[in-house]
Amino acid sequence: MTAPFILHGNVNSQPATRIALFFRLAGIPFQYRHVDLRSGQQKTPEYQAINRFGRVPTLVHGDRSVSESSVILTYLAQQTGKFGGRDEDETIRIAEWLSWLADVLLPVQRARAVRKFNGDANALPWIDASAVSGMRLFDQHLAGRQFIEGDRLTIADIFAFPWIDLMNESAIEAADYPNVQAWADRIRALPGYQPQYDLMPSADAAC
Numbered sequence: 001m002t003a004p005f006i007l008h009g010n011v012n013s014q015p016a017t018r019i020a021l022f023f024r025l026a027g028i029p030f031q032y033r034h035v036d037l038r039s040g041q042q043k044t045p046e047y048q049a050i051n052r053f054g055r056v057p058t059l060v061h062g063d064r065s066v067s068e069s070s071v072i073l074t075y076l077a078q079q080t081g082k083f084g085g086r087d088e089d090e091t092i093r094i095a096e097w098l099s100w101l102a103d104v105l106l107p108v109q110r111a112r113a114v115r116k117f118n119g120d121a122n123a124l125p126w127i128d129a130s131a132v133s134g135m136r137l138f139d140q141h142l143a144g145r146q147f148i149e150g151d152r153l154t155i156a157d158i159f160a161f162p163w164i165d166l167m168n169e170s171a172i173e174a175a176d177y178p179n180v181q182a183w184a185d186r187i188r189a190l191p192g193y194q195p196q197y198d199l200m201p202s203a204d205a206a207c
């Protein structure tokens with residue numbers, strides 16, 4: 001029997017959501033460990049032994065622990081054969097998307113985090129303007145496409161999706177981005193899809 005996949009996450013974390021969503025869409029069971037970010041569990045020596053950056057998510061698989069959601073998704077695609085590149089070219093294209101999406105759409109995450117967790121409101125004008133320009137670019141890239149890369153769901157879609165699923169919490173106007181909306185609806189229609197707050201419990205669990 002292969003080792004179980006164990007996700008250390010937090011229900012409010014969009015990077016952690018990506019990993020839980022991967023498992024749900026792939027139909028692969030996983031174990032879940034809740035990390036209490038409010039009490040600072042992520043900065044304890046025990047947790048930093050599996051994640052040097054002291055953040056969620058972390059994936060533990062056998063003797064290996066992997067951090068950074070884009071790297072975890074890439075690892076899971078390799079390990080499971082799901083949602084990765086079908087050849088070397090596609091694998092490189094997907095890696096390009098992961099890097100680009102992390103740059104261009106991160107302000108969408110920040111726009112939510114500042115609002116939801118009482119961050120510095122003085123930063124909002126700059127964050128919101130950056131989020132809008134990122135969303136415009138993303139919408140342009142999605143024109144005429146069903147999914148981000150090629151004709152099927154890949155880890156690039158799973159990476160971007162949580163930011164878009166909760167874009168109302170980021171104060172982003174969905175109607176301004178019709179290609180993004182259509183793409184998100186396609187993902188919501190896939191078997192296994194669950195919204196962020198249903199994907200991870202607020203305690204340890206087998207999922």
Ligand SMILES: N[C@@H](CCC(=O)N[C@@H](CS)C(=O)NCC(=O)O)C(=O)O
Binds near residue numbers: 015042067068069
């Ligand atoms: N680039 C990282 C971002 C991870 C991240 O920002 N995690 C946040 C929660 S969304 C966290 O653990 N924050 C707690 C802290 O920094 O102490 C990834 O994609 O995994």
